[in-house]
Amino acid sequence: MGWWDDLTDRLRGREPDEPAAPAPPAPTSAEIVEAVHAVERDVAGRVPAAVTARVHRIARVVEEMAPRLDRLGVGSRQAHTVVATATSYLPEAVGTYLRLPRDFADRRVVAQGKTSLMLLCDQLDLLGATLGRISDAVSHEDADALVAHGQFLAEKFGTSALQLPPDGPAVAS
Structure with missing residues (x-):
């Protein structure tokens, strides 16, 4: 470590050569899903149906994507x-x-000629569309892998094991 590192460590409140705090672990799939379920619980009965539907859509994609x-x-x-x-x-x-x-959020125009409710719906639509594209990309990668595996098997074994030869099953003599 050089003098610059010692100085920046002191500015950050650490003694020189004191190891930096480890980064927190990445959330688990269960924690990620629980986070969206918490939002679903928060909105239950408190927001218009348009918001509830968008939150549920996002939650379903997150549930699908987390694992x-x-x-x-x-x-x-x-x-x-x-x-x-x-x-x-x-x-x-x-x-x-x-x-x-609620009255302010749902009726008062606050920006770009929109209410807070409209702005929230726009934000939720953007999040939902982004997650949808990510989900599609992962699904396409999995589908491409399945196609590639099928091509490998066809090259390796020729015809499908489910197809019978034109003369029927071979009989051992």
Whole structure:
């Protein structure tokens, strides 16, 4: 470590050569899903049906994607987007809306000629569309892998094991 590192460590409140605190572990699939379920519980009976439907749509995609995040790779921007949507973007958007008085949120124009309700719906639509694209991309990768495996098997074994030869099954003599 050089003098610059010692100085920046001191500015951060650490003694030189003191190891940095380890990064918190990535959330598990169960924690990611629980985060969106918490938002679903928060909105239950407190928001218009348009918001509830969008939150449920996002939650379903997150539930589907959470166990598949490892396929996106460590440090993947797509995996980060799914996790951040479930644990940060969605709860923050909904929480901010819920803190507003209902009449103000649903009727008062606040920006771009839209009410807070309209702005929230736009944000939820954007999150839902983004998650949908990520889910489609992962599904296409899985489908492509299945096609490639089928091509491998066809090359390796010729005809499908489910197809009978034109003369019927071979009989041992």
